[in-house]
Amino acid sequence: MKKFVITMITILLLCAGLGYGSHELTKSTGDSGDKVLNLYNWGDYIDPALLTKFQKETGYHVNVETFDSNEAMYTKIKQGGTSYDLTVPSDYMVQKMKADHMLIPLDKSKLTGMNNYGSAFLNKSFDPNNRYSIPYFWGTLGIIYNDQDVKPGTLTHWNQLWNPKYKDGIMLIDSARDIMGFSLISLNKSVNTTNSADLLAARNKLFQLSPNVKAVVADEIKMYMAEGEAPVAVDWSGEASEMMSQNSHLHYVVPTEGSNMWFDNLVIPKTAKHFKAIYAFLNFMNQPKNAAQNAAYIGYSTPNNQALKLLPKSVRDDQQFYPPQTVLKRLQVYSNLSPEKVQEYNDLYLEFKMHH
Structure with missing residues (x-):
């Protein structure tokens, strides 16, 4: 499962109502317009440069709001009043959200690059056939x-x-x-x-x-x-x-x-609204060069086997993490x-x- 404790600086920013980084999700920007994607993610869990690149390539602006535990994320989405398009639960939480009818199945016809993922990271017990989730890190x-x-x-x-x-x-x-x-x-x-x-x-x-x-x-x-x-x-x-x-x-x-063995996964919560942006982003993150850049920034293990090939040999051959x-x-x-x-x-x- 994703093990990230939010930093004290981030906590102070959140408490001050300043949001997280430069990708703040607010009611004024998050719920209006079609050229946005509202991502609910763990703190510091995506390379900011990738968000900039995604916006340049697609025109979709990514608003990011962060959480520090699976349970906090679950509770906020369950309570309603949000419009998150994507979130990043760990394995057992995918199972829980699915059981509680909080997820929208993936439309596989709109996805590209799923064959980049290793078989060891797909079709896991918490989501057979990856009906709802795409592996993010493990x-x-x-x-x-x-x-x-x-x-x-x-x-x-x-x-x-x-x-x-x-x-x-x-x-x-x-x-x-x-x-x-x-x-x-x-x-x-x-x-x-x-x-x-x-x-x-x-x-x-x-x-x-x-x-x-x-x-x-x-x-x-x-x-x-x-x-x-x-x-x-x-x-x-x-x-x-x-x-x-x-x-x-x-x-x-x-x-x-x-x-x-834990997995963090991209899923579409029932609150999602911007489906063109969602699939544009998922396909963008499925691309090996983008997944490799993200893994290099975060330092966690990528399930994208084609991305792994792009990482330095010292990383690929490190059996501690692969x-x-x-x-x-x-x-x-x-x-x-x-x-x-x-x-x-x-x-x-x-x-x-x-x-x-």
């Missing part, structure tokens, strides 16, 4: 380690995190589904299990991990790891990429027994769980945090 959950403390190649399994040699040495990203998830995988269970006994076992195993856990933190985990505050962390691939760009001693590994098929086939995508089960995951995770 990534994994894994382990970051500092080679000044951990010998490269030695930390390759989730269960190794319980080794007493990592006492007070592991930072965890603050995410119930992910932390419960890797504990479940270490027990050979599905990350989507609804079996209460499995969930209790995962929580109990996390209790046993507590002596090794230095901190459970949010976005500041990137700063801590970049500054060498801990030898090991569990975090998402996109976050790992940022840390590694600041500290050459850091490395990222997806444990061999598998992990979570793992081989042997790893891909062991990754699990989160399913949308019932509110009751989501609460159960959250409650057990909170017990672990309090225990820690």
Whole structure:
């Protein structure tokens, strides 16, 4: 799932009513005229230069409004009163929005470039046959380690995190589904299990991990790891990429027994109005050169295989962020769980945090 915490500057801008960047969505511009596209996206999740290029090529002006969580996006669209043409939910949220009749199916006859996407990134369980969604970016959950403390190649399994040699040495990203998830995988269970006994076992195993856990933190985990505050962390691939760009001693590994694979996706919400602009934009983003430019700007993994070929060889061959098929086939995508089960995951995770 997209793991991006909105920056404090952006929060201040939003609180001040200034919108985000130069692509503010307002009632005066967002709802009037046919030459606009209203995009509801995560913060800083598209290269601004691409928006300028799109407008020059097509004449459509893109208004961007941002959100910082799938749930915030869902709530705002559900409440109505908006006119978003496209939004970018993660895998499980596509499933939820589809179930709640909040999405418009894609008209495949108006789409070009869908054959640029790799088969590993299409026809996923949250949206069979991509009836509603086009993959935008993807990534994994894994382990970051500092080679000044951990010998490269030695930390390759989730269960190794319980080794007493990592006492007070592991930072965890603050995410119930992910932390419960890797504990479940270490027990050979599905990350989507609804079996209460499995969930209790995962929580109990996390209790046993507590002596090794230095901190459970949010976005500041990137700063801590970049500054060498801990030898090991569990975090998402996109976050790992940022840390590694600041500290050459850091490395990222997806444990061999598998992990979570998340997707962010472009979808058309029921609020959409500007369909010519929508398909012009989707086809524009499907073009390999544009998808490659966006991936270079964002730093996340592109599902567009033709775009990947345009990226530097050092990026294409980096198995930390573009793992081989042997790893891909062991990754699990989160399913949308019932509110009751989501609460159960959250409650057990909170017990672990309090225990820690």
